[in-house]
Amino acid sequence: MTDIYDALVKIVGENHVSSAEEELYFYARDAGLMPAHKPDYVVAPEKTEEVQQIVKMANEMKIPIVPTGAAMSLAGLVVPLKGGIVLDMKRMRKILWVNEKARSVVVEGGTPYGLLKGYLEKEYPNLTPSLPDSPPTTTIAANLAIHGQGHLAQQHGFNSDMVSGLEIVLPNGEICKIGSCSMSPDWFSKGPPLPDLTGLFFGWLGTTGVITKVGLKLYPKKKIRDVILFVTDIVDLVPDILRKLTDTEMIENLGCTREPATFKDNCVIAIYMTGNTAEEIDFKMKMIWDSVSEFIASKDGGFMMPFPAVKAMLLEMPLKMITRTADTQKGGGLEYVGPVISLERYPELIRKTENLADKYGLSYTCMARVIDGGHSLMFGMGFTFNRADPEMINRIREALHEWAPIAFDEGAIPWKPTVDEQKMAMERMDPVTLKLMKMIKENLDPNGIMNPGNWEVK
Numbered sequence: 285m286t287d288i289y290d291a292l293v294k295i296v297g298e299n300h301v302s303s304a305e306e307e308l309y310f311y312a313r314d315a316g317l318m319p320a321h322k323p324d325y326v327v328a329p330e331k332t333e334e335v336q337q338i339v340k341m342a343n344e345m346k347i348p349i350v351p352t353g354a355a356m357s358l359a360g361l362v363v364p365l366k367g368g369i370v371l372d373m374k375r376m377r378k379i380l381w382v383n384e385k386a387r388s389v390v391v392e393g394g395t396p397y398g399l400l401k402g403y404l405e406k407e408y409p410n411l412t413p414s415l416p417d418s419p420p421t422t423t424i425a426a427n428l429a430i431h432g433q434g435h436l437a438q439q440h441g442f443n444s445d446m447v448s449g450l451e452i453v454l455p456n457g458e459i460c461k462i463g464s465c466s467m468s469p470d471w472f473s474k475g476p477p478l479p480d481l482t483g484l485f486f487g488w489l490g491t492t493g494v495i496t497k498v499g500l501k502l503y504p505k506k507k508i509r510d511v512i513l514f515v516t517d518i519v520d521l522v523p524d525i526l527r528k529l530t531d532t533e534m535i536e537n538l539g540c541t542r543e544p545a546t547f548k549d550n551c552v553i554a555i556y557m558t559g560n561t562a563e564e565i566d567f568k569m570k571m572i573w574d575s576v577s578e579f580i581a582s583k584d585g586g587f588m589m590p591f592p593a594v595k596a597m598l599l600e601m602p603l604k605m606i607t608r609t610a611d612t613q614k615g616g617g618l619e620y621v622g623p624v625i626s627l628e629r630y631p632e633l634i635r636k637t638e639n640l641a642d643k644y645g646l647s648y649t650c651m652a653r654v655i656d657g658g659h660s661l662m663f664g665m666g667f668t669f670n671r672a673d674p675e676m677i678n679r680i681r682e683a684l685h686e687w688a689p690i691a692f693d694e695g696a697i698p699w700k701p702t703v704d705e706q707k708m709a710m711e712r713m714d715p716v717t718l719k720l721m722k723m724i725k726e727n728l729d730p731n732g733i734m735n736p737g738n739w740e741v742k
Contacts, residue, residue: 288347292327292369295337300328300375311352311370316619317669317681318360318702323350323370330375332451332459332496335393339494340457342369342733350735351494353394353423357430358620359700361489365737371494373423379403380497383470387411387502388448390471393425393495400424401601404502412436412505414443417603425495430700431487433653433662435556435601436503438530438538441656444486447474449499452485455492455729463499471499484724489700490735492728506558509536510565511598514553514576516585519631522551525585526627528575529555530658534568538654542634544647551634552588554598619680621687621705622664623696627654630661636690637665644683662699663691706739 292301302308303325312320324347329335342349348368355362364370373394380390382404391400397413398420404411414434416427428444440446449463449471460466462481463474474482485492516525522540529535537556541547555572559565579585590598597604625633634650641648651664667683669676688698688705692712698705710718722741 288341288345288369289325291341292325292338295334295341296327296329300330302326311355311364311372313363314355314358314360316358316360317677317684318363321363321365322367323364324367326370326372328372328375332376332453335371335376335453335494335496336457336459338369338371339453339455339733343456343731346731346733348736349733351490353426354396354419354421356418356422356426357700358618359702361430361700361702361738362426362735365703368733368736373425373494376496382408382411382502384408384411386470386472387504388471388499389413389502390449390497390499391424392497393451394423395425395498396421396423397427397602398422404505408502410505411502413500413502414440414446415601416443420602424500425498428486428498429488429490429495433655435537437662438535438654438657440501440503441659444482445656446501447482447486447499448472448501449474449497450482450485450495451497452493453496455731455734459496460493465499474499484728489738491725491739492734507560508562508565509556509558509599510569511554511556511590511595512569512572513588513590514555514585515547515550515588516553516579517550518584519551519634521579521584522553522630523627525553525576525579526654526661527658528579529553529572530654532568532571532575533657534571540630540652542650544638618666618668619684620664620666621684621702622662622699623691624655624699625661625663625691625694625696627658627661629694629696630663633663633691633694633696636694637687640683640687640690644679646680646683663696703737710741 289303307326308322311326312322327338329338348366349371350362350364351371352362353373376392376394377399378392379400382389397415400413414436416422416432416434428447432443434443449465452460454460465471474480529538535555536558540551540553542551557565557568630652637650646667649666653662655662667680669680688708692708698709701709718741725741
């Protein structure tokens with residue numbers, strides 16, 4: 285073990301390797317419910333070549349290695365289940381270049397969204413990435429690895445759909461470029477017209493390689509951003525309302541919240557619009573209003589204009605009002621689960637979620653975000669808990685264990701699935717699909733060193 289420590293020190297320097305108990309304690313857990321698993325070492329590389337050397341050493345010695353960004357998944361996805369080395373990417377945070385005309389940026393694998401957002405606001409205020417509603421420390425590469433979504437999801441899909449290239453350190457230590465950057469100096473396409481190989485790394489939860497560079501698409505940042513709310517107390521109408529709204533093709537972001545503590549028995553749909561002039565916003569507002577006029581006429585729903593203070597909170601990017609809920613129990617615990625579903629499944633999943641929360645006596649918030657013009661829906665359910673209350677933690681664990689099969693039975697696909705949810709997913713998966721996943725993993729990582737315990741196909 286001393287030899288491993290010395291080898292890591294030789295690669296990155298003594299100040300960037302640790303086996304101290306207090307450091308290992310921190311990296312053994314996240315804010316969710318996954319029990320702690322202590323790593324043996326934590327190492328923070330500064331460049332791709334250092335990542336390469338660390339991975340090569342780990343592969344030769346068959347030591348588990350877990351790449352981590354800011355550990356914001358809340359699903360235990362970077363908890364080192366089998367010990368080994370935690371590879372903290374926090375020092376690899378350079379913004380390498382921006383192509384303003386092609387609206388793209390290339391960043392290192394540990395770059396947080398907050399850093400990129402601040403840089404663009406200063407240097408390229410007319411451009412923006414799709415920003416997730418998570419703390420600014422959330423890293424871009426980690427968000428992509430779990431198919432994260434941001435404020436442009438309604439228009440452009442998951443954030444992983446907005447990638448223009450990757451640099452990956454494979455489990456054997458080879459450095460691989462994916463997309464146009466594999467044969468061109470320009471990072472303009474993640475695949476087409478070449479084969480799109482990014483699917484070997486997105487959704488795999490760090491089990492197929494380490495992302496060291498990301499090419500990311502940027503989008504026009506309009507001068508004006510506005511939000512209005514549409515409210516209905518008939519949950520079965522929500523899919524139809526969302527479809528009518530997306531038909532307008534006028535909406536930047538579209539989400540639905542159901543929170544019994546604030547809006548009892550109501551679904552609140554937040555509709556975001558952008559434009560460069562007041563006239564453009566007024567035109568979009570009229571189109572949106574007309575699209576749901578039938579629900580207003582039947583008195584099944586209506587618009588609610590938020591007070592200025594509430595509107596200011598709704599327009600924050602990221603939405604701090606979401607992260608503020610994380611400590612409502614004053615115990616620092618938050619478990620956020622969220623499958624991706626087809627739009628029409630929303631009402632039944634809401635009902636079953638509410639029944640489950642009532643059964644276990646839990647407070648909750650349900651949120652949903654429209655993805656890619658309504659082709660799918662990201663459904664999120666958040667439970668907060670007091671880490672000093674074992675009884676509450678056990679209740680939430682039992683509820684979530686029961687909730688996952690309910691979601692699967694409703695046709696849901698788990699997003700950032702816990703280890704238990706991964707196992708449930710594989711039990712329900714087409715066997716040929718599972719065989720293909722196994723083949724890919726065994727060929728990329730024959731020694732099973734990359735984030736072992738996740739997507740372990742039997």
